[in-house]
Amino acid sequence: MNSFGRIFRLSIYGESHGPSLGIILDGCPAGIPLEEKDFDPDIQRRNPSLAGTTTRKEADRPQLLSGVFERKTTGSPIHVLFVNKDIDPSVYEAIKDVPRPGHADFTAQKKFGGFQDYRGGGHFSGRLTLGIVAAGVVAKKILAPVSIQARITEAGGSTKIQEAIEAASKKQDSIGGIVECECKGIPPGLGEPFFDSVESLLSHILFSIPAIKGVEFGSGFRSAHMTGTEHNDLIIDKDGTTETNHSGGVNGGISNGNPIQFRVAVKPTSSIKQKQRTVNIKTGQQTDLVVEGRHDTCIALRVPVIVEAAAAIVLADLMLLNSFSYTI
């Protein structure tokens, strides 16, 4: 359940305020150069020094604890561990029985019967995405020279992102955003019609990233307003290059060789410094809650590198799978 992928397969573990978090990567081919410093650029992109991100101070140093020998992958499982240091769980005592609106506190309580680690979201924390980013670094190496690039295109309904964040921050509120991703250099033929379409696999992992509430490929929801003559991408050469890319690079669930394009909707951060109404689930009494702790104003700022990692994980798996899908 905490695993994903068929050949290039990850298993995630950890909690926000427990001793550690990390990821096991199975099925990575042998012989890929890999050392701890390779993770730094993407890990730093996940921690932008911008207004609107939390002040939690973590070095986020990856430890490579297996699967690498003489700075190359060995073919056996790769373990990347992150130790938690800047832990201040005291602020979370208040929420033990008082679920924060928009968070997983209530659902975790129902699922795990009160035994969950409730501190800072525990296993549900966005902090777990560190492991996904680390897996993405390895996946991008498998995929090279494929290019995967995501960026935030709007926040709070505005393309003036930094301004929108500052305005929301002043009001002690939070805002959502849109992240777009484009993957270039993917060969045609990846994916399956049922049930492992490229869109199915990408959306599967994307919707496990906290705060993502919508995924669309190519023209996506705009397709619903279009006609077939507008939407159909005319094929202009025998490599399958199309004049437009309304399909987002996927037909019948299979990559068509054009760029794979998708957008995700990121909801506003649930933690806000304003008083909110909720219920004490032990007593049933309504109560007001101010969520203490360190919060991002716009979690969407961190999402691009996570979305890239998610896309790389799926595409690396499909590339490895595809290499055997031969014909006589």
Add this chain to the structure above:
Amino acid sequence: MNSFGRIFRLSIYGESHGPSLGIILDGCPAGIPLEEKDFDPDIQRRNPSLAGTTTRKEADRPQLLSGVFERKTTGSPIHVLFVNKDIDPSVYEAIKDVPRPGHADFTAQKKFGGFQDYRGGGHFSGRLTLGIVAAGVVAKKILAPVSIQARITEAGGSTKIQEAIEAASKKQDSIGGIVECECKGIPPGLGEPFFDSVESLLSHILFSIPAIKGVEFGSGFRSAHMTGTEHNDLIIDKDGTTETNHSGGVNGGISNGNPIQFRVAVKPTSSIKQKQRTVNIKTGQQTDLVVEGRHDTCIALRVPVIVEAAAAIVLADLMLLNSFSYTI
């Protein structure tokens, strides 16, 4: 690859113009009343007698070939087979080397090296969704009394659906649409944070339905324009009932007991009776193509019952999984 689910698990097979198509359902509990006529209502909803759907004539009679004894499920795999009768593959000879824009013809060619059954989309055909609808009938029985209801809310950008279809049909064009689904009576606690969130599993199967290009939960893409104070659903009682349902019934990937709500974007049917430019992939020469055969003007009309089936399949699996997720 052609399987889906962990406990309640389906395997799909078949082609549009081959001898048959169908589904194997594994993991269905024993003792559920099931006979062939139970499939009729949903199968008929997939074949609406409306302007805008194809004139292919198939009785679509399910045959229950295993897993049922004395009109009850036995606990062993259930096989539902549909025989194809109204086959006229001759019209598809023209597309053998000339991929239809918007279809999987080019990608199937690349994936299967020319050995694919190209007639009417072969294994990629929307006709395969018959098997999904059949699986949904069984899943709904497992879920009873949960209610799952989907409906088309707009087509071609218009809420006057029938008019929009007639207008498009006159122009020999096609249109897309939006389908909404609501699932009531789902207990809290279903799903996993990583990687099997409720949204992950639903989107996985939804994006394997041909023509679906976007999936959003609750406020979905509108969340990106909202603030935290607007979006957070305030909790009003100890059962987790919320004042609003912007989250679509899911927090942290786990059902919260409120209705699960989602919307899908359906692209316009790729097959249109107008001349379109494409390429002969053997010769590389550009050519014009008129897609013969029988086509829906608005494939979104068929989608609600398929979306219901997809949702029921995921939720039945999660309900069965959840029944063991005990605490001491």
Add this chain to the structure above:
Amino acid sequence: MNSFGRIFRLSIYGESHGPSLGIILDGCPAGIPLEEKDFDPDIQRRNPSLAGTTTRKEADRPQLLSGVFERKTTGSPIHVLFVNKDIDPSVYEAIKDVPRPGHADFTAQKKFGGFQDYRGGGHFSGRLTLGIVAAGVVAKKILAPVSIQARITEAGGSTKIQEAIEAASKKQDSIGGIVECECKGIPPGLGEPFFDSVESLLSHILFSIPAIKGVEFGSGFRSAHMTGTEHNDLIIDKDGTTETNHSGGVNGGISNGNPIQFRVAVKPTSSIKQKQRTVNIKTGQQTDLVVEGRHDTCIALRVPVIVEAAAAIVLADLMLLNSFSYTI
């Protein structure tokens, strides 16, 4: 649960006295010549016309219902169906509440709460191995020119097999046997140390064949009596050829390029025409039972072709998996 394999994956369904049984094969490469008559030789080997096999008369004609087009595999799922014809379930009414010793009647009752199809073992019947044999025919084509050969080496403790069977048949008793299998031409490098060793995967499918109670590789149980100097296979060339083959062609879970050799123990057929003591599970009363119907004296006679199929299924899957396991 009724599926097996990672890339070349089978899903089995059916009952002994229901309408049909069969198999769906997923992940078969496209372009392999395949037609119905290709199944005949192995299907006939499963039905030896020998003293000691049942008199049930079934043509066992496979129907290829999907995944094949113009007599070649298409890359989409292959469905092989067998219709049951010679059904006489009346004889099984007697065992409805009176489980036959050695059979799955009691365990099926406990697992499926009385809803199981109890006629002739239902889904537990050895008749289901027809589907495995059919899958093996396809797997052998994928593996060509690998050679997989199994044979019965003893029955009832005797190497004079036909005589042992005739003697047992006269006494209205049944006997067990030993089947050996050798797979030649397997490259080194297949399998995984944890948890998908070649031995793990082979034993997994072998122990799902009814009546198999032991599996050993190479020297197997004799290894326990040996010393390291006796057992170690000395390596004599850089291809890894070994002087002896006590390891059965597998080291550390991985094929070493020498023949893969294993033996299986087949228990005596549980159905015998002698009176046996059992219990009526409804009333709790002890009772005597004579098992009517048509029985093999020595089920091991049918096992070689099933064991070959099982081995071919595992090895085809590993060969497809291995084709991507590259190094930089």
Add this chain to the structure above:
Amino acid sequence: MNSFGRIFRLSIYGESHGPSLGIILDGCPAGIPLEEKDFDPDIQRRNPSLAGTTTRKEADRPQLLSGVFERKTTGSPIHVLFVNKDIDPSVYEAIKDVPRPGHADFTAQKKFGGFQDYRGGGHFSGRLTLGIVAAGVVAKKILAPVSIQARITEAGGSTKIQEAIEAASKKQDSIGGIVECECKGIPPGLGEPFFDSVESLLSHILFSIPAIKGVEFGSGFRSAHMTGTEHNDLIIDKDGTTETNHSGGVNGGISNGNPIQFRVAVKPTSSIKQKQRTVNIKTGQQTDLVVEGRHDTCIALRVPVIVEAAAAIVLADLMLLNSFSYTI
């Protein structure tokens, strides 16, 4: 590939002479008391202070790095890490290109193209079974009060085990052995006919334990010499209690409520201090090799607690799976 189980699922990682090894346990129910000292008894059983085991000195202290909060399981993945300390890889330089007979050196080289960590067997090392033993400790807690007990019954063909080991040790040779296991208190109904029989799942994990070359249930290979009248276990009450237990507690792949009994054959340790002939795989030249390092004379001494863990892992998974397998 390095994962096992459906609900209670483990992922293994690590190397013999790398920085660490360990296991991630997914699907463990919440609320089970668990702390680091709970692992001590079984970990110590894996390290018997007997003549015949290696002198490597490792404290083998487990670190619980996730999934436990306030000394109870949380329902999220449990990470158990072991740090390697007593590392002396220098002795392994000699085997870099000269595979040791009986070991995975040659097969690892072929599988991973020379990038494998060859020191002390790397990921193939029996040291990885520490993770399996740790998983077994958790599985036994899930299964309580089920009793699982394994013991060595013979070594080197002798029941005088300690004497046999001393004799072999003097000759600088090694010996194999037999380990028996009995699981009491397992309810009827666990397992599946195809392909996840109780025997299939147990043998799958057992054959991933290094050095195991044979697995048999109940009468096992002796069944092949028996008649049906001898082998059939007569049922004596409505709970399915049988007079004998030739079937080893499993019929048709499903547990029948009687003790599950099986035996495994353990080959002699491959590392011996005698000169052995092998080949340099780079030059192709034959050479003599004396395997340095610290070796067990009889690896079978360590196997009982590992076999118990393997059985507990499978049975815990089946118990969790079974809890949802309801009937209407």
